[in-house]
Amino acid sequence: MGKNEKAKERREKRRQEISLLRTIPYSDHQRWWSKETIAVVTGGNRGIGFEISRQLAAHGLTVVLTSRDTNVGLEAAKVLQEGGLNVFFHQLDVLDPLSINEFADWLQKNYGGLDILVNNAAVNFNIGNDNSVEHARMVIETNYFGIKNMIQAMVPLMKPSSAGSRIVSVSSRLGRIHGRRNRVEDANLRQQLGDPDLLSEEVIDQMVSTFLKQVEDGTWESGGWPQTFTDYSVSKLAVNSYTRVMAKIFSERPEGQKIYINCYCPGWVKTAMTGYAGNISAEEGADTGVWLALLPDQAITGKFFAERREVRF
Numbered sequence: 001m002g003k004n005e006k007a008k009e010r011r012e013k014r015r016q017e018i019s020l021l022r023t024i025p026y027s028d029h030q031r032w033w034s035k036e037t038i039a040v041v042t043g044g045n046r047g048i049g050f051e052i053s054r055q056l057a058a059h060g061l062t063v064v065l066t067s068r069d070t071n072v073g074l075e076a077a078k079v080l081q082e083g084g085l086n087v088f089f090h091q092l093d094v095l096d097p098l099s100i101n102e103f104a105d106w107l108q109k110n111y112g113g114l115d116i117l118v119n120n121a122a123v124n125f126n127i128g129n130d131n132s133v134e135h136a137r138m139v140i141e142t143n144y145f146g147i148k149n150m151i152q153a154m155v156p157l158m159k160p161s162s163a164g165s166r167i168v169s170v171s172s173r174l175g176r177i178h179g180r181r182n183r184v185e186d187a188n189l190r191q192q193l194g195d196p197d198l199l200s201e202e203v204i205d206q207m208v209s210t211f212l213k214q215v216e217d218g219t220w221e222s223g224g225w226p227q228t229f230t231d232y233s234v235s236k237l238a239v240n241s242y243t244r245v246m247a248k249i250f251s252e253r254p255e256g257q258k259i260y261i262n263c264y265c266p267g268w269v270k271t272a273m274t275g276y277a278g279n280i281s282a283e284e285g286a287d288t289g290v291w292l293a294l295l296p297d298q299a300i301t302g303k304f305f306a307e308r309r310e311v312r313f
């Protein structure tokens, strides 16, 4: 059997293991959440975000499904409400400060804050073998700065609890520092991103700003950036790195006010983003995100996961 076939077989085996794991209910002592536990999901109107909303609500939480388009979001929430789930809708565009402020006020007034934030909203303009950076600014803005905007706005609203609040960002293996393929060529930058003592928000911001500058002056192709879906990969590399920066900052919060933050790759999922290519359903793609959001009282933070397992950044 060739290397690719073996990998395919391993993937299929893990996929089956996970569908089994999903059938095992959480025991009462694992369930740190209740109907009063509030989970906010960005980009919840379709794809993986919709599924994460559905699964969290099916576990008994109250879900605030958000979407930048009000009509589409209301419709999505209605589908889940009609299934008997505790899901509410509010408009939210992760790039619009006004929309974020209005949402934060509404959330505070109506729910007194939140316990879980799922950063799911993102864009990707490349499909198949394309690799255009025409929309690089929008990709970096939405996928990286959108998450920063949301974390900044939501952290002050996170409810103190002994189980800790949770932030889960949907990211991608395409953004790994140490991936065998598709990594940044600059060993110095890789070292800065990979070493907790060197990594900082400034390092990440500098990286994305250098990338965008090279896109603007037409030199990005010789910049040593990841070769597949370059703009998207840089955005997810930034998300993964930011997860570790924030985990370090949050680790200084006192007991009772802890926030655990992790990110994960959903796999290659049949959604609008992949033109409905992909080898797994949105339901399967949502699984690790839901699992991370609900981890029973364990202080796992600053890590990257796929298929319910930790993966090296």
Ligand SMILES: NC(=O)c1ccc[n+]([C@@H]2O[C@H](COP(=O)([O-])OP(=O)(O)OC[C@H]3O[C@@H](n4cnc5c(N)ncnc54)[C@H](OP(=O)(O)O)[C@@H]3O)[C@@H](O)[C@H]2O)c1
Residues within 6 Å of the ligand: 042, 043, 044, 045, 046, 047, 048, 049, 067, 068, 069, 092, 093, 094, 095, 119, 120, 121, 122, 123, 142, 146, 170, 171, 172, 173, 265, 266, 267, 268, 269, 270, 271, 272, 273, 274, 278
């Ligand atoms: N599909 C995959 O194979 C795959 C693989 C790895 C990672 N991911 C990640 O999984 C997550 C979900 O992707 P998906 O596959 O479910 O794609 P999708 O169906 O295209 O969903 C993306 C969602 O993000 C929303 N969004 C985009 N910009 C936004 C903004 N400024 N404010 C608020 N919402 C915004 C979209 O809203 P509209 O409907 O209004 O556009 C949509 O709801 C993303 O983070 C993606 O990068 C996906």
